[in-house]
Amino acid sequence: MDISSVWTFLLIFVRITTFMMTAPIFSGQQIPATYKIGFSAVLALLCTGAADSYQPIVENGILYLLLLKEIIVGLVLGMAAAFLFYSIQFAGQLLDFQIGFSMANLFDPTFETSTQLTGRFKNILAILFLxxxxxxxxLIQGILASFDWxxxxxxxxSWMDGRISTFLLECVQxxxxxxxxxxxxIIGALFVVDVGLGILAKIVPQMNIIAIFPPIKILMHFLMYILVLPSFFYLLKILFENMFNSMHSILKIMGA
Known part of the structure; x- marks a missing residue:
């Protein structure tokens, strides 16, 4: 390998590694860092033979700008996919706040944050479905196709015209x-349950509200969860389609 192949490998390795740091599944702490680096190195080595060798120009600083560009491309491409994946955890947080599970937090190794029970459960289902x-x-095909774009x-x-930041804001939306x-x-069903329990508390004021209401809400939560679980996988299908479309769109923006 000559010096041009070495710099080509380095640029490819930087883009793939930064993508692995932010992309769903690969960025989780359940995958050891040595495995991520080794997998990125293998992919970069395979891509080096197919990519055009880069002739480094160190004296005018272009090489350092290209390294910065590779970091940005990998991060933006991974964030475009990860933002939509965060919606699963956001939905779980909304449900846990409504049901009262927000007081029980778990550490989520995928996002390295504290998450609630339902958010963790939804996250596991989404990872298994993916x-x-x-x-x-x-996802791997997307980062490899980025070298064509x-x-x-x-x-x-598109660094300075605001197209990348605008698209990332749309992903957040x-x-x-x-x-x-x-x-x-489930939130709508639990709201109806709250209204019904409120009316029942007014009719029968002798009831111990604190002791009776939480178990009833938890029971209704799990019953509704079983009923709407098939639609959850349908929404996951739409979510993953949007996630891959977002990766394709951000590549078109950066490659234009």
Whole structure:
């Protein structure tokens, strides 16, 4: 390997590694860092033979700008996918706040944050669904296809015109919309339960509200969860389609 192949490998390795730091599933703490680095190195080594060798120009600082560009491309591409994946955790937080599970927090190794019970459960279901449908293969395919859209020698004209930041804001908007769509059926049912229990408390004031109401809400929560679980997987299908479409759209923006 000559010096140009070494710099080509380095640029590819930086983009893939930064993508692994932010992409869903791969960024989780359940995968050791050594495995992520090793997997990124193997992918970069495979891509080096197919990519055009980059002739480094160190004296005028272009190489350092290209390294910064590779970091930004990997981070933005991973964030475009991760933002929509965060909607699952957001939906779980809404449900846990409504049911009263928000007082019981768990550490989520995928996002490295404290999450509630329902959010963790939804996150596990989403990861299993993504793995069962080979979605992780599409994520890897997306980062490898980025070298066709954004070559190693090219700069990003969309850095300064605001197209990347605007698109990421749209991803955040979809995060809240999909999160509400996942949570609104159960939240609506629990609201009706709250109204009914409030009326019952007025009719029978001798009832111990603190002792009776929480178990009833928890029971209704799990019953509604069983009923709407098939629609949850349908929403996951829409979510993953939007996630991969977002990766394709951000590549078109950066490669334009």
């Amino acid at each position: 793995l069962a449908t080979d979605g992780h293969h599409l 954004v070559p190693l020698q090219a700069m990003l004209p 979809q995060l809240f919309m999909i999160g509400f769509m996942m949570a609104i059926p």
